[in-house]
Amino acid sequence: MSDMWTTKLRNKWQKNLPIEKLLPDDQPAYVASWIYVFGVLTLSALGVIIFSGIILAFEGPAWYHTSGAGKFVNSLHFWSVQLFFVFMVIHLWGKFWMAAWRGNRLATWVTGAVAFIASIATAFTGYLVQTNFDSQWISFEAKDGFNSVGVGAWFTVTNLGQMLLLHVAFLPLILGAITVVHVLMVRKRGVVPPIDAEPISLSEAKR
Amino acid sequence: MSVNKELKHEFDAAPWKGKTKRYDFIKEGVIALVFVMVLTIGLSVLMGSPDEKPLTFKGWAVSNSDNFYVTAVQELAGTSGTATYGAPYNKASDGLNIGPLWLQKWVGVTRPIDSVNDFVINPLSTQVLSSDIASALATWNAAADAQKQAWATAYDDAITKVEGKLSSVPAGAYGPVPALAKGLTDMAKAGALDAALLSQGGFFQTDNTKQILFFGDGAYLDDAGTAANLQGGTWGMMNETGRYPGQAWLWLYSFWYQIPPFNNEESKPIGANADAYIMALMGVLSLGLILIPVIPGVKSLPYKIPIHRGIWRQYYEAQGIKRRKK
Ligand code: HEM
Numbered sequence: 001m002s003d004m005w006t007t008k009l010r011n012k013w014q015k016n017l018p019i020e021k022l023l024p025d026d027q028p029a030y031v032a033s034w035i036y037v038f039g040v041l042t043l044s045a046l047g048v049i050i051f052s053g054i055i056l057a058f059e060g061p062a063w064y065h066t067s068g069a070g071k072f073v074n075s076l077h078f079w080s081v082q083l084f085f086v087f088m089v090i091h092l093w094g095k096f097w098m099a100a101w102r103g104n105r106l107a108t109w110v111t112g113a114v115a116f117i118a119s120i121a122t123a124f125t126g127y128l129v130q131t132n133f134d135s136q137w138i139s140f141e142a143k144d145g146f147n148s149v150g151v152g153a154w155f156t157v158t159n160l161g162q163m164l165l166l167h168v169a170f171l172p173l174i175l176g177a178i179t180v181v182h183v184l185m186v187r188k189r190g191v192v193p194p195i196d197a198e199p200i201s202l203s204e205a206k207r
Numbered sequence: 208m209s210v211n212k213e214l215k216h217e218f219d220a221a222p223w224k225g226k227t228k229r230y231d232f233i234k235e236g237v238i239a240l241v242f243v244m245v246l247t248i249g250l251s252v253l254m255g256s257p258d259e260k261p262l263t264f265k266g267w268a269v270s271n272s273d274n275f276y277v278t279a280v281q282e283l284a285g286t287s288g289t290a291t292y293g294a295p296y297n298k299a300s301d302g303l304n305i306g307p308l309w310l311q312k313w314v315g316v317t318r319p320i321d322s323v324n325d326f327v328i329n330p331l332s333t334q335v336l337s338s339d340i341a342s343a344l345a346t347w348n349a350a351a352d353a354q355k356q357a358w359a360t361a362y363d364d365a366i367t368k369v370e371g372k373l374s375s376v377p378a379g380a381y382g383p384v385p386a387l388a389k390g391l392t393d394m395a396k397a398g399a400l401d402a403a404l405l406s407q408g409g410f411f412q413t414d415n416t417k418q419i420l421f422f423g424d425g426a427y428l429d430d431a432g433t434a435a436n437l438q439g440g441t442w443g444m445m446n447e448t449g450r451y452p453g454q455a456w457l458w459l460y461s462f463w464y465q466i467p468p469f470n471n472e473e474s475k476p477i478g479a480n481a482d483a484y485i486m487a488l489m490g491v492l493s494l495g496l497i498l499i500p501v502i503p504g505v506k507s508l509p510y511k512i513p514i515h516r517g518i519w520r521q522y523y524e525a526q527g528i529k530r531r532k533k
Contacts, residue, residue, distance in 0.1 A: 027230035028223040030522035040236055044243040065258060074258070075251035078451075082250075083243060085456050097514035101500035103219025113497040120456055127454060133259040134448050137432050139415075140423040141439060148303040148483035150310035153295040153317040158420065161413025190223055194519040195510065196531045197225075198218040202211065 017188050030194050035094035038087050039186075045084035046179065050172065052077040057168055061131055081123055088116060100192045108189065111182040118175045125167035128157055139163075259435070259448040264404070264418075267427040268395035275395055277371055278425040279388040282322040284363035285356070287424040290322040296420070297321070303483040306476070310483070318416060323355075326421045330403035331390050340390035343383030350382070358382030439464050460489050 064070035101109040146152035268275040281287035293300035295317040302311030362381040369375040437443035444461040447453035463485045471478040
């Protein structure tokens with residue numbers, strides 16, 4: 001039995017991320033700071049972005065130019081993105097000053113940083129698909145940067161169809177997947193202990 | 208790793224064996240979500256969101272018809288920004304480079320644009336034209352390439368010589384070029400050019416590249432960008448139209464455009480190739496962000512500047528943990 005791929009995967013998952021780790025009801029005593037809230041706030045803002053984005057997608061890209069309700073949902077989408085970035089940047093700085101990559105948490109930091117970059121790409125394509133003056137301007141200006149390093153040969157910021165598809169399908173999918181992995185990694189490893197939390201005997205042990 | 212570093216690492220990596228406390232994740236998450244929703248709704252109700260109407264070719268040709276006309280001539284003569292751009296639109300220039308790396312040229316022409324036909328002749332050909340413009344178009348179509356080029360260049364040069372003052376252009380061997388430019392200006396004024404540039408005779412269209420590039424060749428878009436504070440040289444990359452926040456997270460990218468040598472097009476090699484250098488620089492810096500935990504110096508900053516003492520103050524105080532010098 002245990003040579004089955006399915007069994008192997010299940011056993012590995014059980015060992016690394018049992019439900020008690022995924023959804024614990026207690027945390028180490030040091031998890032007591034406002035900074036810990038910003039990961040969850042970032043996640044919440046992402047939820048609001050996705051929800052408002054789905055409504056916008058159902059009504060089509062021209063809706064918000066002509067409808068009051070559309071404009072309101074567009075505003076929800078716009079402001080949740082602004083909040084998302086504020087929360088994420090505070091989260092990033094927090095994790096930096098906590099050196100939260102300690103104790104095998106390098107991959108948590110890396111997935112977070114990649115999520116940051118993926119968020120910038122997603123937001124950028126969002127500005128391009130506003131189908132208003134701002135997106136005309138941004139696409140004309142931004143093409144030079146991408147063209148200058150050859151990327152513009154395929155990533156065509158002036159191509160509304162391409163940008164729309166990347167913005168509503170490909171990029172959110174990537175960002176969503178990285179975010180899930182990021183959060184699962186945090187749960188798997190547990191929240192990093194404070195700097196200098198180890199017993200003095202450990203920190204002063206010499207070779 | 209020295210022994211104490213190894214032991215510390217093991218301690219940080221091991222499951223926490225010390226004191227714990229009750230912690231309700233789901234409750235925290237729900238409260239955070241409600242908080243963000245209320246904040247988002249509040250901002251949306253109070254502030255709305257930016258939505259400045261797109262500019263049109265009609266608006267350009269009506270408000271500044273001379274500039275539109277001159278741009279049309281440049282498209283025919285091959286002197287416009289698009290016509291002289293290089294890859295990925297055409298082979299008119301080598302594009303930018305980073306030292307020996309001519310990435311722009313190497314990837315080649317993947318989005319071909321022929322400014323003469325795509326911007327002027329094809330759109331005009333879709334219209335029912337007055338007889339003088341129809342005959343100008345017929346003359347153009349029947350002429351040899353060298354002849355077309357000679358007409359358009361002569362007219363473009365003549366306009367440049369009088370600094371764009373169309374009424375002062377002397378008579379010359381311009382062939383059908385003035386009539387074609389006039390025809391395109393009239394077409395734009397009537398509002399017919401936007402759609403013709405997009406569709407290029409087809410039905411489904413999702414690619415606005417030709418419209419955007421033609422638009423940027425004139426002064427209309429640029430003036431509007433300046434008026435809206437969106438120019439790259441003045442941090443415009445981070446701005447939105449109106450009183451809204453833009454992509455503030457592009458501040459570092461935008462920053463480089465404000466300082467020498469990047470902001471000086473005359474300075475070689477970096478200023479003249481600023482777009483490419485800044486792209487590459489941001490690529491390296493992004494990689495740097497990802498790799499902070501392994502970059503010597505940077506990774507030790509959190510130990511040197513003890514912000515963590517504030518973050519975990521409660522715990523440090525409860526446990527009586529003093530700061531340990533590295
Ligand atoms: C899509 C954006 C992001 C989301 C939704 C997100 C979400 C979270 C959540 C919910 C946590 C656990 C709670 C907490 O400690 O705050 C966490 C932890 C963490 N995040 Fe993020 N994060 C994002 C981006 C980032 C970025 C940009 C970085 C840094 C480059 C980062 C680095 C970390 C690290 C190192 C931890 C582990 C902290 C620990 O073990 O104590 N995250 N993240």
